[in-house]
Amino acid sequence: MTSAGGGLDEVWRDVLVVARREFGEKAVEQWLDQVTLASVTRDLATLEAPTRFLADWIERNFGQALVRMIGQADPAVRRVQVTVRERAPRREPSAPVEMFTPAPETERGLNSAPLDPRFTFDSFVVGKPNELAHAAARRVAECPDASFNPVFLHGGVGLGKTHLMHAIAAHLQASRPGVKVLYLSAEQFMYRFIQALRFRDTITFKEQFRSVDVLMVDDVQFIAGKDSTQEEFFHTFNALIDQKKQIVISGDSSPDRIEGIEERIRSRLQWGLVVDIHPADYELRLGILHSKAERIMATHPEIVLDPKVLEMLAHRINSNVRVLEGALTRLVAFASLVGRRIDLDMAQECLADLLRAAERKVTIEEIKRRVADHYNLRLSDLVSARRARAVARPRQVAMYLAKNLTSKSLPEIGRGFGGRDHTTVIHAVKKIEALRESDSQLSEDVELLRRMLEA
């Protein structure tokens, strides 16, 4: 028989007809449809499959049957080998820039989501709240030897998780171009998985994911409640861990707090190093603002910025870094449009809505919940008539916080605590103010609660 040409195609078509009868439509569709008969030389039939995984699988599981089936057309055939089909020249995996460019849908290669060039270690400001997360990220970026596996970064919205993930990927890309890094969001993981299901190409999907050296999945909470995606993620995760490949994952809360995630995944996510990015404190917020302002000034020398504005922003906007950054960007845009110097007046005027929203953020309900949690009380205790110290003191703390962290009036606060009179609220506020001077434990509790509520 010839080594190429129409004869081979016909033989293969006949083989598929027989295979359909023997193995069923589904098996043929899933495995053999992707294969071609490339040559028959003496007793050896050579098939070509698109991937190594598929080639091995077919040789192992269908080899004997295929010898028999091809043998019906050419009785000389005694052996079958399945090789990997050469594709059109692909991107060289070691070409760093290319690795991070999104690929066309049709391409079978493995591509990271694009990285934001601004998200590097150089531009990441380190402070107490994020120093552990930063150290873990640096460690993986400099030495992805899976000694902590997986590394799980978690924290609230806009605190720098994605920034650190991109920084790791960018660092690896620059320093170890031979290492295959795949960075993508959990949503993209799901999308690719669904595409693979749709085009009945889950084998390629599996093979691609299992061939990376470093897998980075951002916002893993996205797969919560999505059963098949979780299942697939679980298998990918295990396969990579078994091969000692580094995995880095980020989520909006620690693995034990992500709802809707299977227990076995939760426990796997906790295997390695779980690090928390805490909300930025005043110093870190100010540091980040200074760093961003310096970068802006470097490219906009015409902008004049009063340093007091940065202090005011760091003080008043404590929701998250993204909002803080947005405020600065808005100021700069405004200043360059109207040609004004950025001082306190201008900032208050330009950011009035944002500053008001930042103040309104904490609610009495949240305060009560946090305080009840902290002191191990029921929410109803805080609005009850009970006067025992174990309940009355936390209630006073909650009122004090409501006075300081919300713009509610004293009567409104009183109403929020079981319809108490505004004089009770004044008493509570004064009491806690005085106790903060003398009782360090109470002072620490209040500070901790304040920080948690402002985060």
Ligand SMILES: Nc1ncnc2c1ncn2[C@@H]1O[C@H](COP(=O)(O)OP(=O)(O)OP(=O)(O)O)[C@@H](O)[C@H]1O
């Ligand atoms: N320590 C930091 N130093 C400099 N910039 C920071 C820092 N932390 C956060 N940022 C900036 O804040 C913005 C939000 O950060 P990022 O997108 O990484 O947040 P995230 O934690 O991934 O949020 P989300 O949960 O919404 O995905 C980014 O522009 C990022 O550069």
